[in-house]
Amino acid sequence: MHGAHIIDLSVSVAGAYSARTLALAGADVVKVEPLSGDPLRHAAPLVTIESEQAPASTMFGYLNAYKRGVALDASSATGRGVLRRLVQGADAVISSFAGEQEVQSLAALQALIGEAKPNCVHTVVSPYGLTGPYRDYQASEITDWAVSGYLQITGDPEREPLQGAGPWCGYATGLTAAVVTAAALRQARASGVGQMIDVGAMEAMAGLHQWSLVLYTHQGVVKQRAGNRHAESYHPLGLQPCKDGSVCMAVSGAQHWESLCLALDMPELLIDERFTSGGSRFDHADALDALIRPWLAERTREEIVGILQAHRIPAAKVLTTAEVLAEPLLEERGFWQLSPRFGAQARMPGPSFRMSGNDVCFRPAPRLGEHSVETLRELGFDQAEIDQLVLAGVVGAGTS
Amino acid sequence: MLGGIRVLDITVAWAGPLAGRWLADLGADVIHVERPSARGLGVSLTADDTAQDAQWHWGQLPDPMFRSGIYPDALPGERPWNRQGIFNTMNRNKRSLCIDLKKEEGRTILRELAQVSDVVLDNYRPRAMAALGLDYAALSAINPQIIVVSLSGYGSTGRFRDHVSLGPILEAHSGLAAATGYEGGEAMKLGAALPDGIGGLTGAFATISALWNRDTTGRGCFIDVSQFESYAAIGGEQLLATSVTGAVAPPRGNRSDADAPQGVYPCAGEDAWLALSIRSDAEWARLVEIINDDALRSPAFATVLGRLTAGETLDRSIAAWTRTVGKEWAMATLQAKGIAAAAVLTNADIVEDPHLAARGFMVDVDQADVGVRAFPGFPVHSSETPRPDMRGAPTLGGDNQAIVVELLGRCPDAYARLEREGVLAQHPM
Numbered sequence: 001m002h003g004a005h006i007i008d009l010s011v012s013v014a015g016a017y018s019a020r021t022l023a024l025a026g027a028d029v030v031k032v033e034p035l036s037g038d039p040l041r042h043a044a045p046l047v048t049i050e051s052e053q054a055p056a057s058t059m060f061g062y063l064n065a066y067k068r069g070v071a072l073d074a075s076s077a078t079g080r081g082v083l084r085r086l087v088q089g090a091d092a093v094i095s096s097f098a099g100e101q102e103v104q105s106l107a108a109l110q111a112l113i114g115e116a117k118p119n120c121v122h123t124v125v126s127p128y129g130l131t132g133p134y135r136d137y138q139a140s141e142i143t144d145w146a147v148s149g150y151l152q153i154t155g156d157p158e159r160e161p162l163q164g165a166g167p168w169c170g171y172a173t174g175l176t177a178a179v180v181t182a183a184a185l186r187q188a189r190a191s192g193v194g195q196m197i198d199v200g201a202m203e204a205m206a207g208l209h210q211w212s213l214v215l216y217t218h219q220g221v222v223k224q225r226a227g228n229r230h231a232e233s234y235h236p237l238g239l240q241p242c243k244d245g246s247v248c249m250a251v252s253g254a255q256h257w258e259s260l261c262l263a264l265d266m267p268e269l270l271i272d273e274r275f276t277s278g279g280s281r282f283d284h285a286d287a288l289d290a291l292i293r294p295w296l297a298e299r300t301r302e303e304i305v306g307i308l309q310a311h312r313i314p315a316a317k318v319l320t321t322a323e324v325l326a327e328p329l330l331e332e333r334g335f336w337q338l339s340p341r342f343g344a345q346a347r348m349p350g351p352s353f354r355m356s357g358n359d360v361c362f363r364p365a366p367r368l369g370e371h372s373v374e375t376l377r378e379l380g381f382d383q384a385e386i387d388q389l390v391l392a393g394v395v396g397a398g399t400s
Numbered sequence: 401m402l403g404g405i406r407v408l409d410i411t412v413a414w415a416g417p418l419a420g421r422w423l424a425d426l427g428a429d430v431i432h433v434e435r436p437s438a439r440g441l442g443v444s445l446t447a448d449d450t451a452q453d454a455q456w457h458w459g460q461l462p463d464p465m466f467r468s469g470i471y472p473d474a475l476p477g478e479r480p481w482n483r484q485g486i487f488n489t490m491n492r493n494k495r496s497l498c499i500d501l502k503k504e505e506g507r508t509i510l511r512e513l514a515q516v517s518d519v520v521l522d523n524y525r526p527r528a529m530a531a532l533g534l535d536y537a538a539l540s541a542i543n544p545q546i547i548v549v550s551l552s553g554y555g556s557t558g559r560f561r562d563h564v565s566l567g568p569i570l571e572a573h574s575g576l577a578a579a580t581g582y583e584g585g586e587a588m589k590l591g592a593a594l595p596d597g598i599g600g601l602t603g604a605f606a607t608i609s610a611l612w613n614r615d616t617t618g619r620g621c622f623i624d625v626s627q628f629e630s631y632a633a634i635g636g637e638q639l640l641a642t643s644v645t646g647a648v649a650p651p652r653g654n655r656s657d658a659d660a661p662q663g664v665y666p667c668a669g670e671d672a673w674l675a676l677s678i679r680s681d682a683e684w685a686r687l688v689e690i691i692n693d694d695a696l697r698s699p700a701f702a703t704v705l706g707r708l709t710a711g712e713t714l715d716r717s718i719a720a721w722t723r724t725v726g727k728e729w730a731m732a733t734l735q736a737k738g739i740a741a742a743a744v745l746t747n748a749d750i751v752e753d754p755h756l757a758a759r760g761f762m763v764d765v766d767q768a769d770v771g772v773r774a775f776p777g778f779p780v781h782s783s784e785t786p787r788p789d790m791r792g793a794p795t796l797g798g799d800n801q802a803i804v805v806e807l808l809g810r811c812p813d814a815y816a817r818l819e820r821e822g823v824l825a826q827h828p829m
Contacts, residue, residue, distance in 0.1 A: 001609050003616065025609040044657040045641035045649070058640040129781065132758040137735045142654060142662055143742035146675035149750045151664070153591025156582070160664045161673060161744060163654050164590055165579035171634040172594070175601040180780045182608040183401040183426050186615065187785075195784035203761055203779035208597035210414045211470055212747040214485035217762075217774045218472045223747045225591050238568060239577065239587060246587060248572035309563050316569035318587050321642045321649070324575040324632060332558045335629055339640060348640040352630040353606045354555075356536075356621040358613070 002026040002358075004185055007086055008067060009109070010096035011038050013167045014125040014201060016063035017174030018181065019094050023066035024351045024360055025182070030375055031067045032086060034074075035396045037368045038064075049342060061339065061365045062348050069366025070375050071396030079394045084116045085379045092185055094177070097126040100136035110196065119194040121184040125177050129200025139201070144169035148205030149212055153225045161225055172208055173201040233278060235285040236260075239318060242296040247304050250314040253278060259311040264295050337362050369398035401785060402428040405611065407519040408510070409433065409494060410534070414567065414593065415627055416523025416551050417490035418600025423519070423607060424493035425778050425788045431517075431803060432494040432794065433510065435501065436822065436829035472770050481828055482769035482795045489775055491793040492765065497804075498797030498825045501532050505823045512808050514539050514546060519607055521549045525564075526556040536622035546620045547610045551603040555626035565627065567593025574632040575639070581651030588651075598634060599627035660707035661714040664744060665722040672727045673744035676718075676734065678707070686737045691721045760787065767792035797826035 004027040008019035011033075023029040031038075038060065046055035070086070073079045087093060093113055097106050106124065113122050124130060127139030128147075137143075145151040145163045155162030177199040188194045206213070215221045215232075223231060230237035234252045251260050257278070261269045269275055269291065274284040281288055296304060301317035308315035319327065325347070330336060337350035341364045351360060372395050376386050389395040405428040409420030417432070424430035470485035477483050497513075500506045511533070514520055520539055522529055529535045529550065536548040550556050553565025571577040571589050578587040606623045614620060632639070642648055654675070656662040661684075662677040678684045681702060688696045696717050700706045707714060722730060727743035734741035745753065751762055751774065763777035770792075778788050804810050804824065818824045 001612050004612070021605060025605070026613070045637055047641050047644045049644070057637075058644070059637040062636040062640050128755060129759055131781075132755045134735075134755040137742075138738055138740035139742075140656075140659070140662075140677040140679065140740045142656070142664070142675045142677050143740050146664075146673075146742035146744045149745050149747055150590055150592060150594070151675065152671075152673070152744045152746050152749075154580075155588060155591075159582075160654070160666065162580065162582060162588060163664070163675075164594075165576065165581075165649075165651065166635060166638065168576075168594065168634050172597060172601070175598065175605065176780065179422055179601055179605045179608065180426075180782065182605060182612060184782065184785075186608065186612050187401040189612075189615070193784055195782050197783075198781040200759070200779075203756065203759060206750050206756060206761060207776055207779035208594065209592050209747070209776070210596065211486045211489070212592055213751055213762075213776050214470050214489050216747045216751050218470050218485040219474055223591070228586075228589055231591065239572065239589060246572075248569045248577070248589070250566040250569055312564050314564045314566040314569050316563075316565075316573035318572040318578055319575050320578045321575040321635065321638050322646065324573075324635075325639060325643055327573075329554065329558050329560050330629070330632070333555055333626065333629065335632070339643075342640060343644050346640060346643045348643070349629070349633040349636045352602055352633045353623055353625040355606065355610060355613075355623045357617075357619070358609075358621070 001182060005090045007032055007090045007093045010094050010125060011040060012096040012125060013063065013170030014173035014177065015094050015096040017171050018125060018177035020063055020066060021175060021178035022181065026358060026360055029067040030070055031064055031366060032070045032072050033368060035071050061342060064365035065348065066363050067366060068371035068375060069369060070372045071369030071398065073394050076394060078392065080112065082389065082395065084112060087113055087116045087120060089379050090117065090120060092121040092123065092181055094123045097124050097130060099138060119188050119192050121181060121188050121194050121197065123177050123181045123197040123199065125173055125199045127201045129203060130198045141167045144201050147202045149209055150205065153212065153223050155225050156227045157225050169201050169205050173199060173204040176204040229285060233282050235282045235288060240296055242299055242301055242304055244300045246318040247301050248316055248318060249308055256313050259313050263307050263311040264292060339364060367398045369396035372397045402426040406517040407521055408513060408517050410522040410524065414490065414596035415599035418597065419551055419603030420494060420521055421490055421492065422604035430494040431497050432491050433497050433499060436498055436825040472773060477769065479769050488767055488793040492775065493791050494794055495799035496794035496797055497800060500823050503823050507533055509804065510534065511542055515543050519547045519549060521551065521603065521607065523551040526550060526552055526561055540620060544620060545614065547607065547614065549603055549607050549623045549625060551599060551625045551627065554628050556624045567595040570595035570628050570631050573628060574635060576635050579638060579649060579651060583651060583653040585651055595627055595631040598630050602630040660704055661718060663715055665719045667722050667727040667730060668725055674722050674727050674730045674741060675744055676739065676741040679740060683739055687739055690733065690737060691718065693717050763790045765790045765792045768795045797824060800824045800826060
């Protein structure tokens with residue numbers, strides 16, 4: 001996305017991740033925060049950094065790397081004037097919406113963009129979208145999971161369902177917003193017509209079910225949760241304990257099953273009536289587990305994955321976050337981006353795709369107002385004007 | 401938005417077809433390239449097979465491929481390969497070219513197609529594409545503007561480039577399964593394979609970025625998307641934290657690090673739940689008013705610190721109340737007082753949901769060999785772009801003629817020969 005200029009006004013995971021995604025594809029992204037800063041600056045996880053007084057948020061630090069930062073009070077006429085100039089220099093604005101109390105400010109923002117830069121793309125991310133009966137509903141990570149359809153089907157069938165361990169609905173919504181924003185940017189450049197894009201997390205996640213919804217529309221079946229087993233038709237497909245932790249394997253059709261029996265050196269399973277078809281393997285999952293678990297218990301994750309993959313069966317180790325940091329594949333792939341502001345050993349994921357000829361330069365997440373002066377100068381403000389804005393408390397110029 | 405762009409979508413399963421589906425929904429001409437043994441069917445169907453399948457019900461099919469096909473009303477019908485619910489969800493708005501790439505002539509046709517296409521998208525293993533002569537080196541030689549997107553499990557380089565991958569194993573490998581779990585519990589996978597969704601979106605985004613770049617540079621490129629890396633990236637804040645502290649956050653169940661109470665509570669009815677999170681003392685006070693249980697009015701719970709340590713006590717009181725009410729009523733009642741609460745929706749709830757209905761999410765699609773069925777539609781709204789048409793997924797090889805005769809200019813006799821010789825097909829072989 002080289003040559004695209006984006007203003008990120010958002011204060012949500014979804015908004016921040018969509019802007020980050022565009023930045024990693026080469027767009028120039030300027031994050032504009034209120035003078036008090038993006039509330040995500042205080043979001044967990046919080047870590048102590050030697051050189052800093054207050055704990056630093058890795059949520060903020062991760063989501064806002066690769067962006068420059070401006071601090072602006074856009075509530076005054078002067079502030080709105082600065083925002084206008086920022087928008088005029090932009091091809092897209094990303095903002096977040098969180099309910100009834102923000103209807104006025106969203107309308108004002110839309111009006112400002114429409115007047116200042118008619119061919120601008122304005123993407124608004126929100127939990128429920130900008131229309132519909134739930135538009136003004138309060139939302140949080142767990143309510144996102146609840147309405148996504150993922151929560152009901154995750155966890156132990158004998159107890160309450162379970163959320164995913166992070167704000168992944170926000171991440172998925174942000175990626176969805178990035179896809180459509182990129183397409184809209186291309187269209188605006190070609191046609192000169194901008195537009196507003198409305199991305200609601202509930203819909204974005206509803207669109208990320210492989211067969212949950214089809215199961216109901218085609219067969220009236222309500223999808224159940226099955227813990228670490230496959231809920232519908234395959235076994236073993238899921239997590240299995242082994243000597244030094246657990247592995248995930250995916251044995252689906254006849255070919256995988258035959259390969260598994262060979263891999264485990266248990267050819268007798270191939271003629272065991274209980275396991276002759278995918279359906280019967282699923283129906284006799286407990287019996288099958290009882291037979292394969294002793295084999296797994298004698299072997300490490302590494303060994304099991306090596307053996308299964310050699311037989312073309314999908315399998316991987318279950319790793320902890322710390323083990324992922326040490327995973328040699330990711331080092332080999334150049335996945336990690338060092339983050340010196342967090343410490344000498346600190347690192348975060350860099351780009352998740354490699355595009356020939358596409359080089360992106362890392363920037364740490366900006367301190368509050370770190371690039372206010374630089375950005376305003378680029379927009380044509382002279383030093384005297386900038387000094388006046390800082391003095392008047394309209395612009396925050398953070399120390400670098 | 402992507403009108404005039406042609407994509408060869410050489411994909412199977414979920415992540416790959418999803419990336420192609422996004423491009424199709426956004427207006428590109430997406431040709432889904434499939435093998436004659438496609439759509440999960442490795443063997444040809446006999447009349448006996450079909451009759452047996454018609455009698456199945458959930459949990460008792462001989463071949464899991466039929467189950468995962470998910471036929472309308474559980475009936476495979478005369479042409480089961482055109483009736484699979486998953487395939488039809490993933491491949492709407494696309495055309496189908498059913499071609500045998502193991503035959504030299506099949507590969508020749510595909511190369512001709514690549515010359516008049518903008519994007520080749522695949523989620524096969526990198527070696528497989530190279531073996532077919534369809535990797536970037538070969539394709540860019542015949543079309544320097546071509547954008548080739550490889551959407552593989554672990555990427556086109558590296559020690560796992562030949563590993564076979566599926567969504568759940570990437571959940572495991574990424575650290576995100578180990579982070580998920582009940583308090584004190586084991587690693588847990590999600591109920592749907594989110595890595596595929598994230599991978600598909602990443603593939604679509606990377607493609608559009610490359611198109612943007614090509615508009616100014618005139619050059620195509622090769623894009624190597626690793627589904628594993630795309631998914632690990634959504635755990636970025638935890639990876640960064642652990643790289644600083646060395647500590648790994650243990651599974652926290654349905655709790656929040658900062659807010660209390662937060663949890664999932666049982667409602668009236670079978671397997672019915674409400675999720676709620678209280679983000680401020682004022683929000684807590686409003687919840688207490690609604691529940692009207694004196695035990696909750698204790699000053700010990702007036703602050704978040706007090707509530708964070710009283711988890712189980714609060715859970716019991718809240719659950720005692722939620723058990724007496726329906727989840728939808730609870731959601732509406734609590735939201736009316738500005739409390740973050742949501743019914744935990746089943747797949748059925750989502751299909752029938754009034755908010756999603758108002759947003760036009762589920763769409764009736766006239767699907768060939770099926771009739772009209774509801775399918776998930778396009779999840780984003782744009783002010784200047786009309787909602788995309790939802791054309792049903794193509795029948796197997798349904799566009800063979802349009803592509804090979806009309807687009808590539810082969811004569812009808814040549815087309816007939818290609819069908820006879822099994823280079824092209826419209827039914828499984």
